Amino acid sequence: MVSASRNEKFRVEEKGITFARVWFLSQSWVSKETITVNRRLDEWVKLEQLDLDSVEAVVDEKVEEKGATGLKMTRHQKRKIDETHVEGHEELDAASLREHEEFTKVKNIATIELGRYEIETWYFSPFPPEYNDCLRLYFCEFCLNFMKRKEQLQRHMRKCDLKHPPGDEIYRSGTLSMFEVDGKKNKVYGQNLCYLAKLFLDHKTLYYDVDLFLFYVLCECDDRGCHMVGYFSKEKHSEESYNLACILTLPPYQRKGYGKFLIAFSYELSKKESKVGTPERPLSDLGLLSYRGYWTRVLLDILKKHKGNISIKELSDMTAIKAEDILTTLQSLELIQYRKGQHVICADPKVLDRHLKAAGRGGLDVDVSKLIWTPYKEQS
Numbered sequence: 001m002v003s004a005s006r007n008e009k010f011r012v013e014e015k016g017i018t019f020a021r022v023w024f025l026s027q028s029w030v031s032k033e034t035i036t037v038n039r040r041l042d043e044w045v046k047l048e049q050l051d052l053d054s055v056e057a058v059v060d061e062k063v064e065e066k067g068a069t070g071l072k073m074t075r076h077q078k079r080k081i082d083e084t085h086v087e088g089h090e091e092l093d094a095a096s097l098r099e100h101e102e103f104t105k106v107k108n109i110a111t112i113e114l115g116r117y118e119i120e121t122w123y124f125s126p127f128p129p130e131y132n133d134c135l136r137l138y139f140c141e142f143c144l145n146f147m148k149r150k151e152q153l154q155r156h157m158r159k160c161d162l163k164h165p166p167g168d169e170i171y172r173s174g175t176l177s178m179f180e181v182d183g184k185k186n187k188v189y190g191q192n193l194c195y196l197a198k199l200f201l202d203h204k205t206l207y208y209d210v211d212l213f214l215f216y217v218l219c220e221c222d223d224r225g226c227h228m229v230g231y232f233s234k235e236k237h238s239e240e241s242y243n244l245a246c247i248l249t250l251p252p253y254q255r256k257g258y259g260k261f262l263i264a265f266s267y268e269l270s271k272k273e274s275k276v277g278t279p280e281r282p283l284s285d286l287g288l289l290s291y292r293g294y295w296t297r298v299l300l301d302i303l304k305k306h307k308g309n310i311s312i313k314e315l316s317d318m319t320a321i322k323a324e325d326i327l328t329t330l331q332s333l334e335l336i337q338y339r340k341g342q343h344v345i346c347a348d349p350k351v352l353d354r355h356l357k358a359a360g361r362g363g364l365d366v367d368v369s370k371l372i373w374t375p376y377k378e379q380s
């Protein structure tokens with residue numbers, strides 16, 4: 001039985017009331033970060049499944065603005081369209097964009113099979129139209145080609161000679177390996193990875209132009225091959241000093257420290273490039289939790305060990321974390337105080353210990369001695 005309680009928002013289709021869409025809003029965030037809310041449990045439910053007596057209707061802001069097309073939109077609607085602005089759809093007017101948003105709100109593929117796992121998906125992903133009627137897709141876990149039927153996958157597996165992602169293995173420690181895949185050299189793999197990732201990423205643009213990206217694919221290796229557990233993508237050149245575009249740990253591997261490993265890895269690459277970096281915005285709720293946990297642990301570990309004064313700039317140089325992210329992390333932990341006309345970091349050891357404990361586990365460590373990598377250089 002699905003019941004819509006106070007902090008859940010619901011909307012009933014105006015005509016032919018059979019289904020309603022329920023948004024399970026996880027938490028309201030008190031943060032300066034732009035993040036997206038949790039729509040993971042979003043689904044269509046039958047009207048009789050709703051407990052309407054316990055619902056307080058949420059009234060949209062009634063301030064109306066005239067859109068460029070002359071359509072009347074509330075501020076809320078306008079913001080939603082701005083947020084969901086989709087790269088490659090600049091030509092769409094407000095009404096078409098709304099239609100696009102409606103269409104992409106609903107999950108198309110319900111489950112995928114990948115390696116040993118059958119995985120329930122979270123969000124819409126714009127697979128090519130010939131896959132519109134598929135509820136389940138079968139992925140080759142090595143080349144990431146996807147198929148409509150299991151027999152097709154079985155036939156493919158007999159022929160596919162990949163046993164790991166294409167590209168260069170740049171890290172191996174124990175059973176963990178990281179492969180760097182150049183989107184330009186492995187276009188189909190890059191696109192397949194994006195289709196797959198979008199099933200678990202909500203407000204991220206799907207880039208068809210994968211040439212501009214490098215993909216860092218993390219694998220658990222055994223005698224059957226290297227099995228993807230997650231990845232992050234990185235622009236080859238970022239004017240905004242982004243060192244990570246999208247990050248994903250596949251659901252069966254989540255909460256094992258791989259997310260923080262991927263984040264730590266992205267900063268190790270930035271250190272090798274002698275740059276500071278920051279993740280592309282907006283962050284998802286889980287993305288923000290993972291980053292906040294990582295930033296807190298890295299910064300407080302340094303503050304605990306450091307004797308004497310240390311500036312944000314020095315912290316940034318040591319960690320490759322962008323100064324703004326250091327500042328917001330320390331501010332959110334209330335470790336920045338204004339004294340004698342300037343901002344200072346106040347690092348009482350007991351307070352640091354308390355925050356470190358709350359920041360969760362450290363994640364898997366990146367053994368930098370096992371990283372063999374040179375920064376990307378355009379080949380002429």
Ligand SMILES: CC(=O)SCCNC(=O)CCNC(=O)[C@H](O)C(C)(C)COP(=O)(O)OP(=O)(O)OC[C@H]1O[C@@H](n2cnc3c(N)ncnc32)[C@H](O)[C@@H]1OP(=O)(O)O
Pocket residue numbers: 200201244245246247248249250253254255256257258259260261279280281282283284285286287288289290293359360361362363
């Ligand atoms: C820039 C961007 O791409 S933003 C988008 C980020 N990506 C996504 O949202 C895609 C879907 N989500 C994911 O792929 C994963 O949840 C990730 C990549 C964000 C995190 O990956 P994981 O492998 O689960 O991370 P990891 O095990 O290191 O845990 C990270 C921390 O995040 C928090 N966290 C992660 N998942 C959850 C959850 N379901 N509930 C509560 N806290 C969670 C915890 O604090 C956790 O630390 P802890 O386990 O020590 O308590």
